Amino acid sequence: MNLYEHTIVARQDTSPSQIKQLTEKYSKIVEKNDGEIVKTEEWGLLNLSYIIKKNRKGSFIHFKIKGPGKIIDELEKNESIDKNLLRYMTVKVKKFDLEANYFSKKEEYEKKDYKKN
Amino acid sequence: MPSKKRSDNKKGKQSNFAKLSIFQPNKYKFKKSCPLSVKGAPVVDYKNIRLLRKYMSENGKILPSRITNVCQKKQRELSLSIKRARNLGLI
Numbered sequence: 001m002n003l004y005e006h007t008i009v010a011r012q013d014t015s016p017s018q019i020k021q022l023t024e025k026y027s028k029i030v031e032k033n034d035g036e037i038v039k040t041e042e043w044g045l046l047n048l049s050y051i052i053k054k055n056r057k058g059s060f061i062h063f064k065i066k067g068p069g070k071i072i073d074e075l076e077k078n079e080s081i082d083k084n085l086l087r088y089m090t091v092k093v094k095k096f097d098l099e100a101n102y103f104s105k106k107e108e109y110e111k112k113d114y115k116k117n
Numbered sequence: 118m119p120s121k122k123r124s125d126n127k128k129g130k131q132s133n134f135a136k137l138s139i140f141q142p143n144k145y146k147f148k149k150s151c152p153l154s155v156k157g158a159p160v161v162d163y164k165n166i167r168l169l170r171k172y173m174s175e176n177g178k179i180l181p182s183r184i185t186n187v188c189q190k191k192q193r194e195l196s197l198s199i200k201r202a203r204n205l206g207l208i
Contacts, residue, residue, distance in 0.1 A: 009205060048206035049177075058206060062164075087205055091163070102164045 002092060004065045004072060008079065009087040012045065012057040022084065023061055026075060033074055035067025038096060043103040052086045060103075064096050151188035153195075161194040163201035166208060173199065177208065 008026070010019060019042070027037050043060035052058065065071060072090050079088045153161060159168050172180050172187065172195050179199055182192040202208045 007205060046207070049203075049208055050206060052206055060205075089201065089205055091201065097160065097162075100160075100162075100164075102162075102166065 001066055002069060003094065003096060004063075004067075005091045005093055005096075006063040006065055006072075006075065007087075007089045008061045008063075008085055009048075009052075009058040010061065010084050011053075011086060012055045012059070014059060014084055018084065019059055019061065022082075026063070026078070029074055029078060030063070030065055030067065030071055033067065033071045035065055035071040038064040038066055039098060040064075041101070041103070046103075055086060058086050064098075149186070151186060151191060153191040154188055161191060161198055163198040163205070163207075165198075166202060169195070169199050169202055169208060173208065177203075 008022070010022060014022075023040060023042075027040070030037055041062040041064075043062060045057050045059045048056060048058050076088065076090070079085055152158065159165065161168065163169075172185055174180055179196055182189070187195060199208065
């Protein structure tokens, strides 16, 4: 069994309900191939640093997946066809850090920085 | 930021070193150790954009390790995670 971090970038004009559908769709694929989703994170609508397929923003969904490598083949096969997605990326890791939330705490980080300055 | 750092470092090395007496604490010399391999240093990760921004120029290029004093091992991790973040459009 391997550990993977999987990130999806969806188009800026996807509605919240569509995003839920997307997460359900891909988590079902994982479960079908004897995988297990340890955690899902929604980073929300973030500014892209450059325009991707005429999109200035993208909504990010992040999965932490445990399972065999077949899952990734299946996931990426489906994602490359999906028109709602801009990018996808998988990274194989040795350990999950489940504590760090770089995106939900973003505002707090900024406040701390300002105080220091 | 990065351009200032460079000039500070170069000047600092020569002038500060001459001024140092034996009794002065060592930390005024110049930064020799890698800031990412100290105890309690943040983990290099493609999700940690705030950290990665520090090691990039304003134009989005990766800064060389001779300016930032990052050790070879961490520099490799940095460049890999910066490239991952670029691909996702985060940086």
